[in-house]
Structures are given as structure tokens and as C-alpha cells.
Amino acid sequence: MADIAAASSQDQTYKRIAVKPIAGALGAEIEGVDIAGGVDPEVFDEIYRAWLENNVIFFRGQSISPAQQIEFAKRFGDIHVHLFNKAMDDHPEITEILKTPEMKSNAGGRWHSDQMYTPVPAKATMLYSREIPEGRGDTMFSNMYLAYETLSEGMKASLQGLKAIHNGDSRNHPSGMTRMERVKAGSIHMPQIDPGKAQTISSHPVVRTHPETGRKLLYIGGHTERFEGWAEEESKPLLDYLKTHATRPEFVCRFHWTENAMAMWDNRCCQHFAINDYDGYQRRMHKIMVKGDAPF
Numbered sequence: 528m529a530d531i532a533a534a535s536s537q538d539q540t541y542k543r544i545a546v547k548p549i550a551g552a553l554g555a556e557i558e559g560v561d562i563a564g565g566v567d568p569e570v571f572d573e574i575y576r577a578w579l580e581n582n583v584i585f586f587r588g589q590s591i592s593p594a595q596q597i598e599f600a601k602r603f604g605d606i607h608v609h610l611f612n613k614a615m616d617d618h619p620e621i622t623e624i625l626k627t628p629e630m631k632s633n634a635g636g637r638w639h640s641d642q643m644y645t646p647v648p649a650k651a652t653m654l655y656s657r658e659i660p661e662g663r664g665d666t667m668f669s670n671m672y673l674a675y676e677t678l679s680e681g682m683k684a685s686l687q688g689l690k691a692i693h694n695g696d697s698r699n700h701p702s703g704m705t706r707m708e709r710v711k712a713g714s715i716h717m718p719q720i721d722p723g724k725a726q727t728i729s730s731h732p733v734v735r736t737h738p739e740t741g742r743k744l745l746y747i748g749g750h751t752e753r754f755e756g757w758a759e760e761e762s763k764p765l766l767d768y769l770k771t772h773a774t775r776p777e778f779v780c781r782f783h784w785t786e787n788a789m790a791m792w793d794n795r796c797c798q799h800f801a802i803n804d805y806d807g808y809q810r811r812m813h814k815i816m817v818k819g820d821a822p823f
């Protein structure tokens with residue numbers, strides 16, 4: 528397998544896999560891995576390192592069962608279950624994301640980080656493509672390390688120590704509706720569950736330190752409503768600026784899906800955006816999330 532890395536133009540420190548960046552900011556396709564065939568510990572260590580270094584990694588041509596997807600996800604950590612979206616009946620670890628040709632709205636169609644509104648947000652999300660409308664339905668990702676590092680020293684100093692409130696179910700959604708209102712309006716298609724007593728509004732540092740890389744990053748997203756101790760009206764101008772800044776084209780990559788492909792992203796240092804450009808076509812994905820830790 529050593530010739531895989533030698534034959535490519537990227538990081539030669541990978542011996543068992545090839546890591547091919549898809550953009551300058553973040554994102555790399557991994558080659559030389561057959562998930563169904565088994566991933567030995569040395570290969571997994573390289574995959575994990577590539578994941579930390581590139582924020583999001585992609586695999587193509589992986590024909591795997593739900594059980595194999597769950598098994599691979601568990602290599603990254605324990606499974607995080609979505610607070611609102613109902614899992615598959617036969618696989619409680621997996622949420623099926625389906626948009627049929629008749630549906631208009633999609634899931635994840637704005638910049639966000641998964642489960643940011645929970646006290647312990649998901650560390651990773653693994654999305655596997657089962658049906659893809661050819662040439663459509665791409666996903667974009669943005670690098671929140673770069674978003675932080677490119678701020679002025681004055682802005683960095685102002686944000687240091689600030690916390691932000693993230694809400695999993697509010698009218699600040701682009702639709703202007705809560706989840707139940709969207710269900711009634713027919714714009715949420717995924718079966719919903721009652722989160723019960725689970726905390727769905729949480730406060731986290733705006734400048735977060737990644738627990739594994741030690742790097743600082745800007746930790747805001749679509750669920751962010753305001754800064755802690757600030758009114759929404761006071762927060763909005765600065766939040767709008769930071770949200771726009773964080774998704775500048777040079778901080779972004781765009782993954783062009785094919786069937787049986789997998790994306791694995793680090794929610795701690797990425798935002799993502801599911802592009803809704805495939806009305807009249809069907810797209811079906813299997814999503815698994817991995818538990819994280821409390822941001823600091």
C-alpha cells in the first residue's frame with residue numbers, strides 16, 4: 528500500500544492511505560481504504576490524523592451496510608443521538624435523511640454545526656450517500672479555525688471570554704418557524720421526536736479551543752441567537768458579521784456527492800451547508816453522529 532502515498536502529490540507522511548485535498552481551506556478525499564473490508568488500527572490512526580488535519584474527509588465507492596457504517600462510526604467514539612430527528616426503527620444510531628421528488632425544503636440548508644445547541648455537542652457527523660441526484664445536492668463546509676485566525680487582533684480580543692446562546696428550536700430559523708410549526712407547514716419531512724427534558728438551548732464560548740488539536744476557532748453557527756448577557760438586537764450586527772465572515776469563499780470547500788460516498792466532518796471546527804438544488808429528484812442519506820465533550 529506504500530505506493531498509494533508515493534504516487535500522490537500530497538502529504539508523504541501517510542504510509543497506508545492517500546490524502547488528497549479538495550480545496551485550499553479544508554477537506555480531503557481519502558483513497559486506499561475499503562471500509563467494508565475492514566480498517567486495521569494503523570490505517571485508522573492515519574484516517575483519524577487526516578480527519579483532524581483537514582476538518583472533513585471523504586471516501587468514495589464504499590459499499591457498506593448500516594451495521595458496517597455504525598461499526599466504523601464507533602471507531603471515532605460513542606454514538607450521539609439527535610434530540611429532534613427520529614432515528615431509523617431498525618437502527619437507532621442512524622437518521623435517514625430523505626428528500627423525495629415532491630418535497631421542496633431540505634434538511635441542513637443553512638450554515639450550521641450539528642447539535643451546537645446541546646450542552647455537549649456532537650463531535651463528528653458521518654453522512655453516507657445511498658441515493659444521489661446526479662450532479663446535484665452538494666454539501667459545503669467552512670473552516671472555523673481560519674474564520675478565527677483571520678479576524679483582527681482587536682476583534683479576537685473582544686470575543687475572548689464571550690459566550691453565545693445556541694437554540695435548537697426557535698423562530699430565528701430562516702423559515703421564521705419553530706420545528707412544530709415547520710412540521711405542520713410540511714417543510715420538515717423527517718419524523719420528529721419530543722426531546723423531553725433534554726437541554727435544547729445552550730451557552731458555549733465564542734472562541735473555542737479544539738480539545739484534540741489545541742487550536743482556537745470561531746464557534747458560532749446557524750443556531751446562534753445572541754451573546755450571553757446581550758440582547759438579540761445588540762448581538763445581531765456582530766453575529767451577522769461573524770457568520771458572513773466565517774463562510775467567505777476562501778474558507779470553504781464543496782463536496783460533489785456520488786452514490787456510496789461518505790463524508791466525515793468535525794463539528795468542532797466546521798460548519799456545513801446542504802445545497803437544495805435538486806427539486807424533482809430524490810436524495811437519500813444515512814447520518815450518524817459521534818458524541819463530543821463540553822466546549823471550552
Ligand SMILES: [Fe+2]
Nearest residue numbers: 635640641799
Ligand atoms: Fe447538519
